[in-house]
Amino acid sequence: DIQLTQSPSFLSASGGDRVTITCRASQDISSYLAWYQQKPGKAPKLLIYAASTLQSGVPSRFSGSGSGTEFALTITNLQPEDFATYYCQQLNSYPFTFGPGTKVDVK
Amino acid sequence: QLQLQESGPGLVKPSETLSLTCTVSGASINSGSYFWGWIRQPPGKGLEWIGDIYYTGDTYYNPSLKSRLSMSGDSSRNKFSLKLSSVTAADTAVYYCASRRPGGASSFVSWGQGTLVTVSS
Numbered sequence: 001d002i003q004l005t006q007s008p009s010f011l012s013a014s015g016g017d018r019v020t021i022t023c024r025a026s027q028d029i030s031s032y033l034a035w036y037q038q039k040p041g042k043a044p045k046l047l048i049y050a051a052s053t054l055q056s057g058v059p060s061r062f063s064g065s066g067s068g069t070e071f072a073l074t075i076t077n078l079q080p081e082d083f084a085t086y087y088c089q090q091l092n093s094y095p096f097t098f099g100p101g102t103k104v105d106v107k
Numbered sequence: 108q109l110q111l112q113e114s115g116p117g118l119v120k121p122s123e124t125l126s127l128t129c130t131v132s133g134a135s136i137n138s139g140s141y142f143w144g145w146i147r148q149p150p151g152k153g154l155e156w157i158g159d160i161y162y163t164g165d166t167y168y169n170p171s172l173k174s175r176l177s178m179s180g181d182s183s184r185n186k187f188s189l190k191l192s193s194v195t196a197a198d199t200a201v202y203y204c205a206s207r208r209p210g211g212a213s214s215f216v217s218w219g220q221g222t223l224v225t226v227s228s
Contacts, residue, residue, distance in 0.1 A: 043203055
């Protein structure tokens with residue numbers, strides 16, 4: 001199975017900050033990576049697919065980058081509604097796997 | 108707009124079979140536009156992909172669950188289902204159904220609200 005690691009596991013930030021979350025795959029997954037946002041008690045929401053393509057309706061302050069084994073999710077001008085947990089997922093090969101998550105909390 | 112809704116028992120006894128159904132609206136499960144999948148999340152933990160089914164009936168299971176897992180589709184009612192046998196407390200989780208775009212845009216684009224299944228006697 002392809003393992004995904006995320007860093008940091010926990011991030012404290014303030015409104016207006018620029019934050020970056022990284023996701024590393026245990027082997028080359030090309031650009032088959034998605035990012036999701038999850039708030040407590042809610043289903044995950046797709047933010048980014050194909051490593052860097054913004055899902056329709058997602059604010060442009062979210063962006064994704066990377067390919068191969070190194071990926072990043074960047075949120076610029078952090079808004080109150082962005083405090084949540086973020087997961088990466090590889091869809092290059094079965095079984096699809098998720099990263100352990102990064103919780104973005106209020107500083 | 109594509110919408111999914113999980114349904115099924117919220118409590119299952121150990122060693123029994125967990126059965127869930129996902130009702131899809133806004134798209135036909137026979138359209139070939141999506142794979143139809145299940146993901147679960149134990150309380151306070153991360154996400155685990157369970158498996159996918161395609162309109163052809165082809166299924167793709169997580170090897171960690173494959174021996175206990177069965178997925179099927181019912182095109183007449185536009186639903187797909189999950190059965191997980193011989194459950195233990197470790198199968199307690201929120202179970203989500205979701206639609207996955209195939210190909211280069213592969214991603215779980217729409218999700219149900221999730222249903223908590225507790226395994227307990």
